[in-house]
Amino acid sequence: NAGVTQTPKFQVLKTGQSMTLQCAQDMNHEYMSWYRQDPGMGLRLIHYSVGAGITDQGEVPNGYNVSRSTTEDFPLRLLSAAPSQTSVYFCASSLGLARRAETQYFGPGTRLLVL
Amino acid sequence: AQSVTQPDIHITVSEGASLELRCNYSYGATPYLFWYVQSPGQGLQLLLKYFSGDTLVQGIKGFEAEFKRSQSSFNLRKPSVHWSDAAEYFCAVGDYTDKLIFGTGTRLQVFP
Numbered sequence: 001n002a003g004v005t006q007t008p009k010f011q012v013l014k015t016g017q018s019m020t021l022q023c024a025q026d027m028n029h030e031y032m033s034w035y036r037q038d039p040g041m042g043l044r045l046i047h048y049s050v051g052a053g054i055t056d057q058g059e060v061p062n063g064y065n066v067s068r069s070t071t072e073d074f075p076l077r078l079l080s081a082a083p084s085q086t087s088v089y090f091c092a093s094s095l096g097l098a099r100r101a102e103t104q105y106f107g108p109g110t111r112l113l114v115l
Numbered sequence: 116a117q118s119v120t121q122p123d124i125h126i127t128v129s130e131g132a133s134l135e136l137r138c139n140y141s142y143g144a145t146p147y148l149f150w151y152v153q154s155p156g157q158g159l160q161l162l163l164k165y166f167s168g169d170t171l172v173q174g175i176k177g178f179e180a181e182f183k184r185s186q187s188s189f190n191l192r193k194p195s196v197h198w199s200d201a202a203e204y205f206c207a208v209g210d211y212t213d214k215l216i217f218g219t220g221t222r223l224q225v226f227p
Contacts, residue, residue, distance in 0.1 A: 004158075033215070040124075042205060042219035043159075050213055058214060090158055104215065106158035 002026050004107035006091050012113045013081040021076040021110050023091030031094045031102065032074040033058070034066065036087040037109075043090065049074055081114045088112070117142040117208050121218035128196050129226050136191040136221050138180075138206030147209040148189040150180055153220075154202045162204075165189065176200070201225045 007022045025032065033048035035058075045058030049068040063085060065077040074093075078085060089110045094102040118141045128134055140146055147166045151159040163174025170182040180191045189206060206218040 031213070035217070040219060042121075043207075043217040045214055045216065048213065056213070059216070092159075103161045103164065104159075106160070108158050 004091055004093050004105050006089075006107035006110050008110060009108070010111045010113075012115065013078075014115055015082060017081050019078050019081065021078075021089055021091075021112075023074045023076065023107060024072050025074075025093040025105070026072065027093065027095070027105070028071060029093035029095050029105075030071070031096060031104075032068065033092050033104070034064070034074070034076045035090045035092065036060065036085075037090060038087050046076065046089075078112075081112075083114045086112060086114045117146065117210050117214075117216055119206050119208050119216055119218035121204075121206055121221050123221045124219070125222045125224070127224045127226060130198050131195050134191075134193045134196045134200070134223070136204050136206075136223070138189045138191065138218060139187050140189065140206075140208045141187065142208060142210060144210070145184075148180075148182060149207040149209070149215070150174065150178070150189075150191050151205045151207060151217075152176075152202050153205065159205065162191070196223075196225055198225045198227060 004025045030051050034046040035043040044060045047066040049055045091107040092104040094104045096102040120139045149164045150162040153159045163172045165172045165182045203220045203222045205220045209215045
């Protein structure tokens, strides 16, 4: 198993550009989520999904879109990048739901710089 | 809404010393509690979790944590720290809404 994979590892964008951060898992996990990590802020939940076709907002959803057309993939789209979106982005997946205290498996992260 | 507080931003200990990292949560019902560790440049790895039963939870790498409902705490402990334990540690709480909320993290530095 590759686990949770994220691409790209590093990206530089100009303000106003759009891009998609890719996340895939090969563990047949229902639950997937996106976090951003900023110094002194810990990890903040952006969006999450409890299964294909179902997504919901986390703590900081503004400026980001997600979709879940398959169990394996959970892309994160930045519609119009802003410098405030400079961060490290982590994708995570788990067998079940957060409410069942399932272990989340994290990808290696995508470092995004918006100029 | 639930929240997690890790009051210590940075802790320094000597190798072989004991360690306790603090975590306090705010949640109305029984929470699901986790500790994750992040080594530099890496993703997060689960150390241990609590969801019911015995309030003293054993994890990987010799770590343990104790759930104390009366204090709304879930502190992480290790009796003897190794240099390889230097990392950032995150406490997290999950609830019935399926969100997992993380604290701001505690960076552990270990001196030889």
